Amino acid sequence: MCKCPKVHFYEIEFKLDGMRIISKHKNCGDALSEVQFIEFEKQLVKLWGIESK
Ligand SMILES: [Zn+2]
Incomplete structure (x- = not known):
């Protein structure tokens, strides 16, 4: 698991695994x-245009 003190949004890779986001x-x-x-x-929700309801 990542322990970097600072993580920027653009440094993260998102993947969908079924209903979960990896x-x-x-x-x-x-x-x-x-x-x-x-x-x-x-x-991420904004970027992907998904609204959690
Ligand atoms: Zn890291």
Whole structure:
């Protein structure tokens, strides 16, 4: 799991796995922690144009 002190949105690779979103930090190749992911989830929703209802 990624332990980088600073992760930028554009450094993350998102993939859809069924209903789940898999996030990976490109710089270290590790998956984001849940805390990190929650921070970026809103931006991702905007980017992909999905609204959570
Ligand atoms: Zn990282």
